[in-house]
Amino acid sequence: MEDYKFLFKVVLVGNAGVGKTCLVRRFTQGLFPPGQGATIGVDFMIKTVEIGNEKIKLQIWDTAGQERFRSITQSYYRSAHALILVYDISCQPTFDCLTDWLREIEEYASSKVLRVLVGNKIDRDDREIPTHVGEDFAQRHNMYYLETSAKESDNVERLFMQIAAELMEQARSKELPRYDINSQNINRRTTTIGDSCCSRSS
Amino acid sequence: MGRVAISLARRYYSGGGVALTADRYPWVTRAPHLSRIEDKHVAAFERLLGPSGVITEEEQLDGYNTDWLKMVRGQSKVVLRPKTVEEVSAVMRSCSEGKLAVCPQGGNTGLVGGSVPVFDEIVLSMSLMNNIIKVDPVGGNVWCEAGCVLEAVNTHLEKFGLMMPYDLGAKGSCQVGGNVSTCAGGLRLVRYGSLNANLLGVQAVLANGDILDCMSGHRKDNTGYHLRQLFLGAEGTLGIVTGAVISCPTLPTSVSLACLGLDDFSKVLTTLRTSKRILCETLSSCEVMDDTCMDAVANKLGLKPPLGSHKFYMLVETHASNPQHDGDKMDAFLQELLACGDVEDGTVASEPSKMNALWQIRERITEALSRDGYLYKYDLSLPHEKFYEIVHVMRNRLRGVKAAKTVSGFGHVGDGNLHLNVEADAFDQEILEMCEPFIFDWTQKNGGSISAEHGIGFKKAKFMGKYAATGKASLSTMRAIKTALDPNGILNPYKVLPPA
Ligand SMILES: Cc1cc2nc3c(=O)[nH]c(=O)nc-3n(C[C@H](O)[C@H](O)[C@H](O)COP(=O)(O)OP(=O)(O)OC[C@H]3O[C@@H](n4cnc5c(N)ncnc54)[C@H](O)[C@@H]3O)c2cc1C
Ligand SMILES: Nc1nc2c(ncn2[C@@H]2O[C@H](COP(=O)(O)OP(=O)(O)OP(=O)(O)O)[C@@H](O)[C@H]2O)c(=O)[nH]1
Ligand SMILES: [Mg+2]
Numbered sequence: 135m136e137d138y139k140f141l142f143k144v145v146l147v148g149n150a151g152v153g154k155t156c157l158v159r160r161f162t163q164g165l166f167p168p169g170q171g172a173t174i175g176v177d178f179m180i181k182t183v184e185i186g187n188e189k190i191k192l193q194i195w196d197t198a199g200q201e202r203f204r205s206i207t208q209s210y211y212r213s214a215h216a217l218i219l220v221y222d223i224s225c226q227p228t229f230d231c232l233t234d235w236l237r238e239i240e241e242y243a244s245s246k247v248l249r250v251l252v253g254n255k256i257d258r259d260d261r262e263i264p265t266h267v268g269e270d271f272a273q274r275h276n277m278y279y280l281e282t283s284a285k286e287s288d289n290v291e292r293l294f295m296q297i298a299a300e301l302m303e304q305a306r307s308k309e310l311p312r313y314d315i316n317s318q319n320i321n322r323r324t325t326t327i328g329d330s331c332c333s334r335s336s
Numbered sequence: 337m338g339r340v341a342i343s344l345a346r347r348y349y350s351g352g353g354v355a356l357t358a359d360r361y362p363w364v365t366r367a368p369h370l371s372r373i374e375d376k377h378v379a380a381f382e383r384l385l386g387p388s389g390v391i392t393e394e395e396q397l398d399g400y401n402t403d404w405l406k407m408v409r410g411q412s413k414v415v416l417r418p419k420t421v422e423e424v425s426a427v428m429r430s431c432s433e434g435k436l437a438v439c440p441q442g443g444n445t446g447l448v449g450g451s452v453p454v455f456d457e458i459v460l461s462m463s464l465m466n467n468i469i470k471v472d473p474v475g476g477n478v479w480c481e482a483g484c485v486l487e488a489v490n491t492h493l494e495k496f497g498l499m500m501p502y503d504l505g506a507k508g509s510c511q512v513g514g515n516v517s518t519c520a521g522g523l524r525l526v527r528y529g530s531l532n533a534n535l536l537g538v539q540a541v542l543a544n545g546d547i548l549d550c551m552s553g554h555r556k557d558n559t560g561y562h563l564r565q566l567f568l569g570a571e572g573t574l575g576i577v578t579g580a581v582i583s584c585p586t587l588p589t590s591v592s593l594a595c596l597g598l599d600d601f602s603k604v605l606t607t608l609r610t611s612k613r614i615l616c617e618t619l620s621s622c623e624v625m626d627d628t629c630m631d632a633v634a635n636k637l638g639l640k641p642p643l644g645s646h647k648f649y650m651l652v653e654t655h656a657s658n659p660q661h662d663g664d665k666m667d668a669f670l671q672e673l674l675a676c677g678d679v680e681d682g683t684v685a686s687e688p689s690k691m692n693a694l695w696q697i698r699e700r701i702t703e704a705l706s707r708d709g710y711l712y713k714y715d716l717s718l719p720h721e722k723f724y725e726i727v728h729v730m731r732n733r734l735r736g737v738k739a740a741k742t743v744s745g746f747g748h749v750g751d752g753n754l755h756l757n758v759e760a761d762a763f764d765q766e767i768l769e770m771c772e773p774f775i776f777d778w779t780q781k782n783g784g785s786i787s788a789e790h791g792i793g794f795k796k797a798k799f800m801g802k803y804a805a806t807g808k809a810s811l812s813t814m815r816a817i818k819t820a821l822d823p824n825g826i827l828n829p830y831k832v833l834p835p836a
Contacts, residue, residue, distance in 0.1 A: 174690040176683065177682070178681070178684070179681040
């Protein structure tokens with residue numbers, strides 16, 4: 135059996151082209167993919183990280199930004215422990231859409247989900263959304279805020295590690311049930327998913 | 337569904353350098369009692385079918401004489417292309433009187449050398465009998481002629497909200513008559529069952545030209561022997577299938593397809609179990625392929641691998657009627673795979689273009705592997721715990737053999753059906769002898785079957801006596817049936833049954 139104590143599901147959402155896939159690939163593979171194509175459906179992968187001697191497995195779900203490719207993505211929100219909502223700091227429309235995304239999150243995700251707003255592409259010099267505007271938005275909507283560059287690897291590691299650390303804290307303070315290796319041996323079904331999510335996902 | 341047709345057309349310039357069956361397999365000898373075709377026969381056929389129904393031009397004959405895998409090549413001088421059951425009947429009456437052997441041919445996508453002549457048998461191509469006769473949208477049945485291409489029937493059925501109960505990579509070329517004659521399995525058997533259940537009727541022309549009509553298409557019909565079943569998997573040795581009635585399931589309104597990366601075969605098996613348990617009634621396909629297959633489609637066909645590198649890839653598909661329900665189940669399934677560590681990496685979609693791209697990778701493996709060399713292909717049913725072992729066994733066995741390039745495995749893991757492949761630069765006698773009968777022995781010893789879905793054809797006929805899953809009495813019963821229906825042995829000789 136695998137030796138890890140925590141398993142968390144992190145889902146990335148946001149408009150097409152804001153850099154969700156690049157953020158994930160930077161974090162999981164340490165590279166910036168040239169000519170990254172649009173995501174269709176959902177890609178998912180496992181990345182194990184270590185925080186203070188604890189192994190934490192992150193399931194990362196990279197969803198499609200384009201509406202027509204998103205047909206079944208709503209199901210994937212439900213059991214998320216953290217949602218990363220991404221916009222592009224050099225593209226106003228991707229910021230303007232955030233309220234639509236929040237509405238969707240309210241509708242489909244667990245109320246306890248950890249929400250993080252990310253302004254990506256800070257390496258670009260044609261910024262349209264100043265940092266404080268993003269910060270204000272995040273504060274108003276009860277979200278963490280971070281600016282990143284998948285291209286230059288700025289804050290990407292930090293983004294995921296902070297999420298992992300925060301979720302671990304929450305789990306320790308009983309917000310989320312602990313991942314129990316012993317129960318997994320008896321029954322391969324995991325019990326990490328938050329209670330509210332479990333009861334909702336059939 | 338809207339899947340893109342894969343054209344399986346191959347180039348057959350002057351036999352493509354394929355050795356004649358008579359030369360490559362010298363143990364097979366032409367049956368002396370069969371007549372050789374003469375000009376008077378050709379003239380008679382032209383009177384029956386019109387000049388366009390008879391092909392005798394050398395260049396055109398090559399394609400009909402050579403099989404898809406390019407492992408066998410016959411020497412037929414005549415191809416007949418009847419358009420109606422009456423024409424087939426007249427042809428068979430004439431062949432029966434003249435003791436002329438006939439090789440029925442559908443889409444010629446068969447993988448066991450059954451669809452092309454061994455010597456000079458007349459090729460009876462069913463391609464022009466391609467009418468879809470009718471569809472009963474209430475009962476969910478389709479009546480069609482034998483030469484209908486599978487994909488064409490499927491496209492027609494979509495208008496009625498129906499689909500064919502089976503699907504295979506050869507869909508753009510293979511014909512319903514060929515599917516019936518091989519009892520084709522394919523990608524969806526795990527959900528919709530085999531043709532044993534879904535074939536509701538057959539029309540066939542017997543060796544003497546009589547027309548056997550069992551086309552009522554009742555789902556239940558116990559009036560005597562189930563004659564239609566005789567033609568399932570008969571591979572053209574008992575009669576010419578001219579029509580079929582197939583029971584068709586409802587076209588799903590919500591389809592999802594996941595591609596999963598796994599690093600150990602035991603994880604493939606637990607994933608199969610998990611898929612059955614969680615996806616349950618929505619599971620419509622569960623396929624596996626190894627890294628060698630993925631490399632072949634990527635490098636030889638230029639298809640883009642959907643995930644990072646893994647030892648194994650699975651395709652798990654659901655057919656459902658409610659997107660919410662479908663999505664929820666798929667999510668629960670994937671959650672569990674990620675939680676228990678069986679799957680490291682994957683992608684899931686319900687967008688047709690993406691699903692199609694994923695299916696292409698699976699469906700075009702054989703095309704990729706056989707692209708620039710010779711492919712030794714084995715189609716085995718195996719107990720799940722033995723499923724992939726033979727790939728390792730063969731890799732070890734062929735380690736020192738320079739001509740053997742790769743050994744790979746893929747297949748319908750949900751059905752316990754492995755396609756084992758040995759890729760070589762060219763046909764090589766040494767490899768053949770390393771594979772046969774070794775693989776058949778191994779399969780038998782491990783409780784498997786040497787033909788899961790491709791049939792026996794020419795390639796495995798000589799092994800039938802020893803390895804037919806059903807034993808000696810079954811072979812004598814098969815012979816008795818063959819003799820009763822085809823006393824002169826003119827229907828697809830040298831195929832299925834071993835020489836007496
Ligand atoms: C890329 C690829 C993928 C494949 N995938 C699968 C798969 O998943 N599952 C599977 O089961 N098979 C598969 N096959 C094998 C093959 O496609 C099937 O066996 C198919 O059913 C053959 O149909 P056909 O019309 O091409 O028949 P042919 O190849 O023309 O003939 C096959 C046999 O049936 C006989 N026959 C054909 N038509 C008639 C008729 N009307 N009356 C009497 N006898 C007839 C022939 O004499 C021959 O013995 C695949 C082949 C390819 C090339
Ligand atoms: N300059 C710069 N470009 C980036 C950065 N991140 C992503 N890009 C570029 O933005 C484009 C889109 O990136 P993706 O990661 O595919 O965007 P996405 O959000 O996954 O898009 P969808 O899959 O369609 O939802 C690509 O051309 C990337 O090269 C970044 O940090 N800086
Ligand atoms: Mg993307």
